[in-house]
Amino acid sequence: MTAGPRGTPLLVVVGAGGVGKTTLAAALGLAAAEAGARTLVMTFDPSLRLKDALGVGDAARQRPVTVPLEGPGLLEVSLLDARATFDDLVRRYAPDAAAAARILDNRFYQHLAGHLAGTLEYMAVERLFEVSAEGRYDRVILDTPPTQQAIDFLEAPDRIVAFLDSGALRIALAPWFSAAGRLRVGAAARGVARLLDRLVGLGLLSDMAEFFQAFSPLYAGFRERALAVRQLLRDPGTGFALVAGTGIERTPETLFFARRLREAGHRLAAVVVNQVHPAVTLPPDLPAALAPGLGLVAWLGQRDARGLRELEELLAGDPPLIAVPLRPVPPTTLPALSALGRELATVPALRSRDTASRHGGG
Amino acid sequence: MRRRRGRGPGGLRGAQLIVVTGKGGVGKTTVAAALARLLAARDRRVVLLELDAREPLHRFLDVPPSAGEPIAAGPHLHLLNLRPQAVMEALVRDRLKIAPLARAVTASPVFRHFVDGAPGMKELAVLGHSLRLVRREVRPHADLVIVDAPATGHGVGLLAAPALVSEAIGGGPLGRLAGEVAEFVGDPARTAVVVAALAEEMPVQEALELFAMMRERLGRTPDLVAVNGLYPPFPTATVGAGSREQGAGGAIELWRQRRAMNERELERLAAACQGPLARIPLFPESPGPALVRQVADVLAGAIAPQEPR
Numbered sequence: 001m002t003a004g005p006r007g008t009p010l011l012v013v014v015g016a017g018g019v020g021k022t023t024l025a026a027a028l029g030l031a032a033a034e035a036g037a038r039t040l041v042m043t044f045d046p047s048l049r050l051k052d053a054l055g056v057g058d059a060a061r062q063r064p065v066t067v068p069l070e071g072p073g074l075l076e077v078s079l080l081d082a083r084a085t086f087d088d089l090v091r092r093y094a095p096d097a098a099a100a101a102r103i104l105d106n107r108f109y110q111h112l113a114g115h116l117a118g119t120l121e122y123m124a125v126e127r128l129f130e131v132s133a134e135g136r137y138d139r140v141i142l143d144t145p146p147t148q149q150a151i152d153f154l155e156a157p158d159r160i161v162a163f164l165d166s167g168a169l170r171i172a173l174a175p176w177f178s179a180a181g182r183l184r185v186g187a188a189a190r191g192v193a194r195l196l197d198r199l200v201g202l203g204l205l206s207d208m209a210e211f212f213q214a215f216s217p218l219y220a221g222f223r224e225r226a227l228a229v230r231q232l233l234r235d236p237g238t239g240f241a242l243v244a245g246t247g248i249e250r251t252p253e254t255l256f257f258a259r260r261l262r263e264a265g266h267r268l269a270a271v272v273v274n275q276v277h278p279a280v281t282l283p284p285d286l287p288a289a290l291a292p293g294l295g296l297v298a299w300l301g302q303r304d305a306r307g308l309r310e311l312e313e314l315l316a317g318d319p320p321l322i323a324v325p326l327r328p329v330p331p332t333t334l335p336a337l338s339a340l341g342r343e344l345a346t347v348p349a350l351r352s353r354d355t356a357s358r359h360g361g362g
Numbered sequence: 363m364r365r366r367r368g369r370g371p372g373g374l375r376g377a378q379l380i381v382v383t384g385k386g387g388v389g390k391t392t393v394a395a396a397l398a399r400l401l402a403a404r405d406r407r408v409v410l411l412e413l414d415a416r417e418p419l420h421r422f423l424d425v426p427p428s429a430g431e432p433i434a435a436g437p438h439l440h441l442l443n444l445r446p447q448a449v450m451e452a453l454v455r456d457r458l459k460i461a462p463l464a465r466a467v468t469a470s471p472v473f474r475h476f477v478d479g480a481p482g483m484k485e486l487a488v489l490g491h492s493l494r495l496v497r498r499e500v501r502p503h504a505d506l507v508i509v510d511a512p513a514t515g516h517g518v519g520l521l522a523a524p525a526l527v528s529e530a531i532g533g534g535p536l537g538r539l540a541g542e543v544a545e546f547v548g549d550p551a552r553t554a555v556v557v558a559a560l561a562e563e564m565p566v567q568e569a570l571e572l573f574a575m576m577r578e579r580l581g582r583t584p585d586l587v588a589v590n591g592l593y594p595p596f597p598t599a600t601v602g603a604g605s606r607e608q609g610a611g612g613a614i615e616l617w618r619q620r621r622a623m624n625e626r627e628l629e630r631l632a633a634a635c636q637g638p639l640a641r642i643p644l645f646p647e648s649p650g651p652a653l654v655r656q657v658a659d660v661l662a663g664a665i666a667p668q669e670p671r
Contacts, residue, residue, distance in 0.1 A: 017513055018387020018565070047564040245387065249648050280613040289597035293617035294610055296594065299646035301613075328619035330563060 015243030020274045025143035031341025032139045033075035043143040049332040093221035239269030248307040268319045269349035275326040277301040373585040377554035378496040380508045383517025384558035389590035393558040394510040395422035396657035402439035409504040412443045424651040440502045446484035485523030554585040561627040591644040593621040640664035
């Protein structure tokens with residue numbers, strides 16, 4: 001059974017920092033595996049306890065690690081590392097080892113690979129593309145990095161391509177450098193170039209120019225791949241689960257993410273409001289000792305219920321909204337994650353089999 | 363620049379720059395706003411710098427958004443939303459002196475890409491502007507700049523950037539500026555770091571990673587750790603059996619377990635940082651001016667007032 005054009009239904013878990021994306025991605029992966037699917041969860045920075053629960057250590061940075069489960073399914077977990085993935089890509093697309101080394105040793109690259117906005121996000125999608133193309137899994141779930149704005153992640157491929165592909169930058173640097181990449185400080189360096197040179201000195205600019213020189217044989221490969229990644233994120237087989245925080249004041253942010261996702265041509269599978277406080281009815285004879293804590297929990301419960309009601313009205317079932325109650329103890333054991341995953345799977349769009357069958361025919 | 367006398371490495375009290383850092387969702391912006399309110403109330407002239415283009419901070423101070431202009435938010439307090447690109451242009455104008463030349467530079471695509479792509483430039487622009495504010499080179503004049511640092515990159519990148527740029531560029535007016543800013547943010551008597559956190563497993567793990575990064579890359583420890591969202595202490599006596607029967611049992615259990623987690627994680631934080639720890643209760647209050655006032659009251663207890671000079 002094939003799902004999308006590339007065979008693997010993808011679920012991308014997005015949302016603002018601190019809303020519990022990683023835990024939910026692990027729970028969804030576990031539920032899919034327990035339902036019999038061969039599942040891969042790609043994640044960034046799980047807590048120590050979550051890593052322990054899944055039994056994945058740093059080895060998962062190199063290759064996917066299998067989580068020991070009973071039953072027919074398979075769950076593998078892969079930890080993403082932006083720098084290592086970027087280095088791998090340079091090695092793969094460089095014409096020879098010497099060219100790769102020139103880039104990897106370049107001081108500008110060393111700053112760039114770790115610091116350029118969106119690098120981590122882009123690398124996540126790169127890896128997603130790879131595993132999707134391999135076709136080893138029935139289901140791939142991607143946890144996204146803790147960006148302040150969930151949307152950064154989606155724009156990363158475009159931004160990186162624009163930067164790497166930046167004709168403007170190469171052209172602008174051209175007057176300073178000969179075709180052989182030698183610095184031309186004499187007659188050609190004039191006007192703006194000379195002023196900028198006065199501002200920053202030559203060291204960094206020659207690093208940048210050298211980087212773009214060394215990188216130029218890689219442009220075609222990178223560009224092609226980034227376009228494929230862009231397409232994959234808009235594939236009908238790729239769904240997005242938007243995880244939101246509780247409380248009425250988060251509603252505008254949640255709606256904004258949802259709208260942006262759709263405007264950019266992505267399929268929004270569900271909105272998950274995580275860690276919802278329970279509704280509490282305060283007993284009339286509330287002992288004074290219990291008032292501070294119970295009063296607080298009751299207030300939080302009312303706040304969360306108001307936020308949920310508002311979001312429910314505004315979304316009107318499209319996409320489906322699922323509220324995940326706050327657990328007294330964070331779900332960091334396999335049984336707790338499994339229970340959470342089954343709860344999430346009550347939304348058909350978040351169930352692996354449904355996604356697979358929906359796109360199976362088309 | 364002349365150093366002021368009689369100020370040891372004094373944490374927050376004498377600092378000219380306070381960087382408030384922490385991961386997303388831990389109440390960092392509330393802490394930044396509360397610190398600004400508190401220290402402005404103690405007669406320091408404070409500029410609160412916001413770097414988030416979505417401008418969340420004005421809602422915490424009950425003023426209109428800044429849109430790049432300083433907004434008076436009470437006695438001794440201004441809010442300023444900084445656009446790094448604009449600040450960089452202002453810096454170039456200032457350093458090049460000749461306006462038409464400066465315009466030519468800032469309008470060129472090389473400059474655009476340079477500020478966008480060259481690592482550390484935006485950070486340098488923001489911190490360079492902070493330095494100019496406390497030197498009274500630009501308005502509003504300030505004794506203290508508080509930066510609500512971006513949630514990504516831990517804020518360590520922000521503080522490490524000037525030294526990196528200074529090393530990469532060396533000469534030129536920008537190189538010299540980078541050197542001055544690196545000295546400013548590297549001086550524990552002038553620049554302080556506040557880490558906001560939650561007493562939950564993952565946020566504490568992230569805070570511990572941040573402490574390690576600060577030691578390694580900046581050679582310093584936080585001047586204050588502000589722990590948000592603590593559930594109230596759970597009563598020790600066995601009470602509430604009646605309430606349990608009446609359906610509040612789940613809520614009581616939630617409270618008990620959450621408080622136990624808070625205490626466990628607070629211990630882990632306290633063991634890892636030598637500096638002061640502010641314990642901020644979970645207030646039944648949505649993010650906004652009222653919450654900021656309550657958090658400022660808690661911080662007042664954690665930060666002793668400055669001795670008279």
